[in-house]
Amino acid sequence: MPSRISDSCRPHHSQKHFDLNSIKELPESHAWTSSNDHYTQENSCNFESIPVIDLDNNNNNNNNNILDHIGHACKKWGAFQIINHSISEKLLQDIEVAGKTLFSLPMQQKLKAARSPDGVTGYGAARISSFFSKLMWFEGFTIVGSPIEHARQLWLKDYNKFCEVIEEYEKEMEKLAGRLMWLILGSLGITKDDVKWAVGPKGETKEGCAALQLNSYPACPDPGRAMGLAAHTDSTILTILHQNNTSGLQVYQEGNGWITVPPIPGALVVNIGDLLHILSNGSYPSVLHRAVVNRTRYRLSVAYLYGPPSGVRVSPLSKLVDHRHPPLYRAVTWSEYLGTKAKYFDKALSSVRLCVPLNGFTDAKDHKGVQVG
Numbered sequence: 001m002p003s004r005i006s007d008s009c010r011p012h013h014s015q016k017h018f019d020l021n022s023i024k025e026l027p028e029s030h031a032w033t034s035s036n037d038h039y040t041q042e043n044s045c046n047f048e049s050i051p052v053i054d055l056d057n058n059n060n061n062n063n064n065n066i067l068d069h070i071g072h073a074c075k076k077w078g079a080f081q082i083i084n085h086s087i088s089e090k091l092l093q094d095i096e097v098a099g100k101t102l103f104s105l106p107m108q109q110k111l112k113a114a115r116s117p118d119g120v121t122g123y124g125a126a127r128i129s130s131f132f133s134k135l136m137w138f139e140g141f142t143i144v145g146s147p148i149e150h151a152r153q154l155w156l157k158d159y160n161k162f163c164e165v166i167e168e169y170e171k172e173m174e175k176l177a178g179r180l181m182w183l184i185l186g187s188l189g190i191t192k193d194d195v196k197w198a199v200g201p202k203g204e205t206k207e208g209c210a211a212l213q214l215n216s217y218p219a220c221p222d223p224g225r226a227m228g229l230a231a232h233t234d235s236t237i238l239t240i241l242h243q244n245n246t247s248g249l250q251v252y253q254e255g256n257g258w259i260t261v262p263p264i265p266g267a268l269v270v271n272i273g274d275l276l277h278i279l280s281n282g283s284y285p286s287v288l289h290r291a292v293v294n295r296t297r298y299r300l301s302v303a304y305l306y307g308p309p310s311g312v313r314v315s316p317l318s319k320l321v322d323h324r325h326p327p328l329y330r331a332v333t334w335s336e337y338l339g340t341k342a343k344y345f346d347k348a349l350s351s352v353r354l355c356v357p358l359n360g361f362t363d364a365k366d367h368k369g370v371q372v373g
């Protein structure tokens with residue numbers, strides 16, 4: 001994970017840490033109104049939500065069928081849920097237990113692993129906090145690679161189980177993310193021959209960079225005026241999200257507004273990130289999403305943030321570019337793009353755009369009426 005992610009970690013609010021579990025009344029600092037950052041709690045009445053795609057070939061007649069479903073989901077929604085993805089239920093349960101164990105520690109204990117002002121990993125507020133005037137009903141924990149140093153700070157001893165689960169989860173997610181990337185690119189007619197930076201000497205998928213983000217949303221005394229995680233797009237190629245059995249994730253769809261992504265036991269959510277938006281030359285726009293909170297239930301989500309290997313410059317794939325479809329974005333490394341995101345947030349994609357497309361296509365986050373930051 002490039003170090004520049006730290007740029008977007010720096011909260012401008014006071015460093016005071018709220019123990020959200022013990023707050024009985026929503027503080028002003030956390031009370032969002034429609035005048036704050038274009039906040040709206042209105043949900044769509046539309047009952048359709050993102051598609052659920054079965055990754056088991058045997059249930060799909062053939063691989064082309066999966067590619068069709070994925071292509072359609074990426075174009076229409078920028079997100080989809082997957083089932084039969086090969087991540088065991090046991091591992092999903094284990095990661096949930098690991099996350100809950102961590103977040104239920106006393107605040108002074110969690111702060112021992114606090115993310116430093118210039119750091120990437122550890123415990124802290126939402127990375128995007130600095131772009132909003134109100135605080136989010138959220139606490140997070142970011143892990144890159146081995147969690148052992150932070151685990152030692154948190155527990156002093158008996159942290160082996162936590163570390164084993166995190167490492168197993170990272171290993172399995174790495175495989176799944178690579179597979180998903182090829183499926184998504186495959187749905188655009190892209191093969192391994194077209195993306196040299198992603199393929200090793202034996203034809204294997206090169207290890208990308210990644211971070212694991214544990215997100216905690218305690219029950220909230222006034223959910224209608226609070227925000228779990230404000231609207232954003234991920235700066236990834238793709239994100240694989242596991243949510244516990246409590247809804248809260250919403251995706252934005254032009255014309256329909258905010259659509260809830262219902263938790264389905266065992267399913268995982270896949271979000272298209274900004275770097276895939278760039279790779280696909282805007283064909284698969286990154287999805288604007290957010291998390292809302294609720295009055296009675298604790299919500300936990302685990303996001304696997306997947307990006308290209310460090311130093312790789314990502315640009316619109318040449319197979320998708322011709323004289324009628326000029327490249328819309330300049331080449332960026334993940335690290336450079338995170339720096340751009342830290343500076344421009346919702347305008348980051350526009351800021352690396354080369355030209356206005358002939359068909360008048362606009363960036364995913366130029367949604368009318370839903371400006372963020």
Ligand SMILES: O=C(O)CCC(=O)C(=O)O
Pocket residue numbers: 213215229234241243248249250289290291300301303
């Ligand atoms: O908690 C969720 O459902 C959303 C989390 C998310 O968007 C993120 O970690 O980037």
Ligand SMILES: [Fe+2]
Pocket residue numbers: 232233234239289
């Ligand atoms: Fe996200």
